[in-house]
Amino acid sequence: MRFKRKDRGKKLKYILLGLIGAAAVAAVVWVLATRLEGQAPVIVMDMESMYIPAETEIPVTITDEKSGIRKMFASILQEDREVVLANRSYGEGISGADDANTAVDVALPVNVRENGLKDGEALLRIAAWDGSWRGWFSGNVAYLEEEIVIDSKSPRISPLTRQHNLRQGGAGLVAYRLSEPCVEHGIRVGDNFFQGRSGYVGDEDVYLSLFALGHDQGDDTEISLFARDKAGNQGRSGLHYYIQGRTFDTEGLTISDNFIRQVLPEFQSDNDLPLDEPLRDQFLYINRDLRKKNNEALLSLHKDSESDLYWEGVFLALPRAQRRAGFADHRTYIYNGEVIDEANHMGVDLASLRQAPVPAANSGKIAFVDWTGIYGNTVVIDHGYGLMSLYAHLSGTDVDAGDFVRKGDIIGNTGTTGLAGGDHLHFSMIVGNVFVDPYEWWDGAWIKNNITGKLENIAETAEK
Numbered sequence: 144m145r146f147k148r149k150d151r152g153k154k155l156k157y158i159l160l161g162l163i164g165a166a167a168v169a170a171v172v173w174v175l176a177t178r179l180e181g182q183a184p185v186i187v188m189d190m191e192s193m194y195i196p197a198e199t200e201i202p203v204t205i206t207d208e209k210s211g212i213r214k215m216f217a218s219i220l221q222e223d224r225e226v227v228l229a230n231r232s233y234g235e236g237i238s239g240a241d242d243a244n245t246a247v248d249v250a251l252p253v254n255v256r257e258n259g260l261k262d263g264e265a266l267l268r269i270a271a272w273d274g275s276w277r278g279w280f281s282g283n284v285a286y287l288e289e290e291i292v293i294d295s296k297s298p299r300i301s302p303l304t305r306q307h308n309l310r311q312g313g314a315g316l317v318a319y320r321l322s323e324p325c326v327e328h329g330i331r332v333g334d335n336f337f338q339g340r341s342g343y344v345g346d347e348d349v350y351l352s353l354f355a356l357g358h359d360q361g362d363d364t365e366i367s368l369f370a371r372d373k374a375g376n377q378g379r380s381g382l383h384y385y386i387q388g389r390t391f392d393t394e395g396l397t398i399s400d401n402f403i404r405q406v407l408p409e410f411q412s413d414n415d416l417p418l419d420e421p422l423r424d425q426f427l428y429i430n431r432d433l434r435k436k437n438n439e440a441l442l443s444l445h446k447d448s449e450s451d452l453y454w455e456g457v458f459l460a461l462p463r464a465q466r467r468a469g470f471a472d473h474r475t476y477i478y479n480g481e482v483i484d485e486a487n488h489m490g491v492d493l494a495s496l497r498q499a500p501v502p503a504a505n506s507g508k509i510a511f512v513d514w515t516g517i518y519g520n521t522v523v524i525d526h527g528y529g530l531m532s533l534y535a536h537l538s539g540t541d542v543d544a545g546d547f548v549r550k551g552d553i554i555g556n557t558g559t560t561g562l563a564g565g566d567h568l569h570f571s572m573i574v575g576n577v578f579v580d581p582y583e584w585w586d587g588a589w590i591k592n593n594i595t596g597k598l599e600n601i602a603e604t605a606e607k
């Protein structure tokens with residue numbers, strides 16, 4: 144009995160020791176796996192560029208999934224001066240606990256003047272420690288160092304062209320000088336913006352921008368020059384301009400079922416055409432939705448326009464032609480005696496003989512050749528600096544995208560493709576993302592006064 148009891152006691156003791164041992168091992172494993180985890184925090188800076196303006200906040204996110212963030216520190220080092228931007232503690236960081244700071248967002252405040260910093264290069268340093276017991280309880284540490292450029296000065300933008308006489312729906316040219324390289328610069332025309340381009344004169348700080356007033360931008364449109372540098376500093380400048388407001392013609396077009404049936408076959412391949420709807424609704428889809436889509440596509444071509452002035456002198460119109468519709472005519476569409484739609488005609492319709500040869504209005508590079516909804520077979524020529532000419536409803540085309548054409552070269556023949564009542568050429572001029580009045584470009588005096596005369600002055604001014 145005694146023996147047995149003793150044995151049992153021993154057995155219990157071993158079991159107990161075994162349990163304690165297992166618990167100790169488990170605790171050590173737990174500590175090793177959690178409190179002694181070796182994964183450093185992750186520091187992420189969310190900056191558009193490494194350029195710092197006069198006053199800003201640099202957004203930083205620090206994450207540490209395992210132990211949470213214990214503390215962080217950030218400073219800017221410039222020459223032998225260190226400016227502390229943040230020095231924060233977040234408690235011990237509790238592994239696995241819900242309230243562990245596994246992610247913290249910090250906005251580092253920079254004020255160049257108050258911090259005693261100056262424009263030029265500097266080093267941004269960020270350090271973060273987690274709640275791990277590694278490193279004698281100091282935690283895993285992450286360092287991030289980024290070279291930054293402090294730029295507290297706003298760019299200056301100065302016009303080089305003097306008076307700008309503009310017409311509603313017309314174009315203009317501005318040249319300006321920038322005091323430093325900028326990421327965005329050009330001319331604001333109401334809500335629209337035209338980015339400037341360099342390269343016309345040898346001086347790299349001189350930029351040109353062809354710009355335009357939409358047919359709906361009247362004499363109260365505000366125009367100014369704008370520039371933004373890499374650090375986000377903005378500069379503005381006014382310029383002298385005068386806008387001549389205009390009213391455009393109105394025209395009623397009667398739409399018959401016959402006309403709709405005539406033009407519909409061409410649009411059958413358009414997946415969005417509501418084939419099961421009445422003819423009237425099919426017409427409305429083409430005249431509204433498709434027109435909008437086609438215009439957007441054609442007015443986005445300027446983004447690939449080259450910084451080369453390919454053109455020279457007055458632009459050509461279709462020879463021996465009659466004008467059938469004018470620029471920005473306001474059209475109402477009448478169906479069964481009722482006005483069902485309205486649209487602006489953003490070009491000039493010129494009718495000559497059937498399938499008359501169409502000359503390139505001026506020299507340039509073929510930017511686009513394709514069937515384009517209401518415009519039918521369409522050619523667009525890029526004349527450089529965002530200036531383009533458009534030829535629509537063609538029966539055939541003789542050019543390919545990328546070809547260079549000279550003024551007068553035949554690019555195709557007139558026709559009735561797209562939404563056209565009879566054989567004619569729909570001709571548009573485009574500046575940037577705006578249809579402009581072609582009459583200005585057919586007028587040698589207008590071109591000299593508003594474009595080429597200014598270009599000559601800019602070249603002379605820039606040489607000085």
Ligand SMILES: [Zn+2]
Binds near residue numbers: 468488490491
């Ligand atoms: Zn037209």
